Amino acid sequence: MSEYRQDPLSRRWVIIGSDRASRPNEFIEYPVRRQPLPCPFCIGHENETPPDVARYSNGSPDRWLVRVVPNKFPALTPEESVCNQCEPLANGRGGTSRTAGSIPGFGCHEVIIESPRHVASFAELSAVEAELVFRAYRDRILTLKGEGQYRYVQVFKNVGAGAGASLEHVHSQLVGLPGVPEVVAQELESCRDHFAQVGTPLVADLLGQELAAGERIVATTANFVALCPYASRFPYETWILPRRAEPSYETAEPGEFGELARLMQDVIGRIERAAGGAPYNCVLHTQPFDTSADDHYHWHIEIIPRLTKVAGFEWGTGCFINPFHPEMAAEHLRSSPAAG
Numbered sequence: 001m002s003e004y005r006q007d008p009l010s011r012r013w014v015i016i017g018s019d020r021a022s023r024p025n026e027f028i029e030y031p032v033r034r035q036p037l038p039c040p041f042c043i044g045h046e047n048e049t050p051p052d053v054a055r056y057s058n059g060s061p062d063r064w065l066v067r068v069v070p071n072k073f074p075a076l077t078p079e080e081s082v083c084n085q086c087e088p089l090a091n092g093r094g095g096t097s098r099t100a101g102s103i104p105g106f107g108c109h110e111v112i113i114e115s116p117r118h119v120a121s122f123a124e125l126s127a128v129e130a131e132l133v134f135r136a137y138r139d140r141i142l143t144l145k146g147e148g149q150y151r152y153v154q155v156f157k158n159v160g161a162g163a164g165a166s167l168e169h170v171h172s173q174l175v176g177l178p179g180v181p182e183v184v185a186q187e188l189e190s191c192r193d194h195f196a197q198v199g200t201p202l203v204a205d206l207l208g209q210e211l212a213a214g215e216r217i218v219a220t221t222a223n224f225v226a227l228c229p230y231a232s233r234f235p236y237e238t239w240i241l242p243r244r245a246e247p248s249y250e251t252a253e254p255g256e257f258g259e260l261a262r263l264m265q266d267v268i269g270r271i272e273r274a275a276g277g278a279p280y281n282c283v284l285h286t287q288p289f290d291t292s293a294d295d296h297y298h299w300h301i302e303i304i305p306r307l308t309k310v311a312g313f314e315w316g317t318g319c320f321i322n323p324f325h326p327e328m329a330a331e332h333l334r335s336s337p338a339a340g
Helices: 127-147 182-198 202-213 254-274 312-317 326-335
Strands: 003-006 013-016 054-057 064-070 108-113 152-159 171-177 217-220 224-227 238-242 280-285 300-305 320-322
Touching: 054 127, 064 127, 108 127, 127 152, 127 171, 127 254, 182 202, 182 280, 202 217, 202 224, 217 254, 217 326, 224 254, 238 254, 254 300, 254 326, 312 320
Parallel strands: 013 320
Antiparallel strands: 003 013, 054 064, 064 108, 108 171, 152 171, 152 280, 217 224, 224 238, 238 300, 280 300
């Protein structure tokens, strides 16, 4: 039997479970694609990317472990002028007209190259490299926040051609935006409404319920929880959340980045083994810069394997069909053997 489920944070509806899981080709098979060398992200090819805006090493500045560079083919550029009177992306929350129009493509688009070695998976990084990636996210968010021209920074990772990646070498991206994305604006609204109604933070309440039930929990650490959300859009969709009700990623305790990196590597490894190396996207949702902590937001990371096809029904309705119950997905991920 199938059922409708609603995610209380995004207020997005999904259809969970049905006989569709047994349809031929319901789960997409993706071959592992190895990018032929030379790769512009590998060590020794630094002149093939724009100059660093940040570089991280393990004591030797000549031997970098993580680099941050401007995207060579940016979606947005800081050279465009800022339109202070416009509210791009989240107009519907601000009361601005929805009539057609345009504004200059102002923004910042950067690439985080996560290793000097040509590896394809975040799970293959060394512990030091993985932690430095999360530190780089924090540092770049703080830098762009300090410039005063951006309201939000979207950090994301595309892995595999089916998830939009053009290069195999492990990397992530960030885009500084002058407006707040619609999905984040909706999450903020949900958090405000919940707190106004019951006096407690929405995600903290959800997390408490999930930990008590246990059926959708994938893995836990002292400060973080990985779970398959109740209204998962895709098989093996997994979110990582801090246990502490913390609105902004960039204000997380610095000592927690190593713990977060280890959990991320563990979860990515489990998903890759369970899903046969399927492509996936990761997105970091954090509080916009000009939003009060009184909104009771809760930053989190969403890992979205691309195992099923987004087709006409999803595009027409905005409602996803997920043939694989998140309870079953979490059980499979929990039972996945630890990486060797």
